[in-house]
Amino acid sequence: MSKRLDGTSMFTGINSGFANSFAQLSGQYSDGLTLENLNNSLTNTVITSNTSATTFASYMTNNFNSIDTNHDGVISASEIQDLMGRMAAQGLTREQITALAGSSGLTSLQQTVLAHFDDIDKNHDGKVSNQEIQQYGVESDLEKQKIADRNRMVNNMSMFYDNETDYEGSLLDYRYIDNQDNV
Numbered sequence: 757m758s759k760r761l762d763g764t765s766m767f768t769g770i771n772s773g774f775a776n777s778f779a780q781l782s783g784q785y786s787d788g789l790t791l792e793n794l795n796n797s798l799t800n801t802v803i804t805s806n807t808s809a810t811t812f813a814s815y816m817t818n819n820f821n822s823i824d825t826n827h828d829g830v831i832s833a834s835e836i837q838d839l840m841g842r843m844a845a846q847g848l849t850r851e852q853i854t855a856l857a858g859s860s861g862l863t864s865l866q867q868t869v870l871a872h873f874d875d876i877d878k879n880h881d882g883k884v885s886n887q888e889i890q891q892y893g894v895e896s897d898l899e900k901q902k903i904a905d906r907n908r909m910v911n912n913m914s915m916f917y918d919n920e921t922d923y924e925g926s927l928l929d930y931r932y933i934d935n936q937d938n939v
Contacts, residue, residue: 761893763886766865770848770856771840777812778836788830791820815855847883 778789784800785793794817798810816823816831823831823839843852850873857866869876869889876884876892 761865761868761889761896763865763869763884763889766853766857766863766869766889767844767848767886770843770852773808773812773856774836774840777809777816778831778833780806780809781813781816782833788832789816790830791817794820794831811855815852844886847877847881847885847888849883853884 781794781797782789784797787793794813797813798817820831821827823835825835825838826832848856850870853866853870857863869884872892873884876888878888878891
């Protein structure tokens with residue numbers, strides 16, 4: 757069986773991206789991480805050479821007011837921690853996954869989450885949490901196992917009259933194959 761779908765690495769990667777980008781960006785400016793400084797950082801060659809930092813700086817610029825929760829005009833380390841906690845608890849939107857998780861190209865996990873977003877988002881709040889991703893992985897594994905079991909049972913218990921492919925009878929018209937005959 758393949759590895760179960762789990763969003764932990766995606767959430768960890770986003771948290772790491774925020775923490776690293778905040779450290780890199782805040783180290784550039786003595787007056788803190790203001791909206792003006794974030795906008796300036798998007799043209800700074802040191803920052804723009806790092807795709808991840810540029811992606812997170814762009815995200816922080818576009819969402820400055822919701823990240824700066826105390827509205828003092830500066831994004832602090834505690835506000836970044838709060839943002840990461842909110843994202844982990846409440847989940848991520850499609851846009852956040854695309855913008856933040858895909859800063860260096862979407863991984864197969866992110867592509868899968870985006871492709872099945874509506875199925876994963878069980879509470880239909882427009883966000884997927886790690887718990888929802890993990891639950892979807894369990895349900896997917898169970899469904900795959902049911903299909904495999906059903907196929908195995910059909911293959912082991914029935915053989916249509918001399919393997920006729922155009923037989924139009926019911927599945928109930930089978931001839932049982934004893935497992936001893938298959939050895």
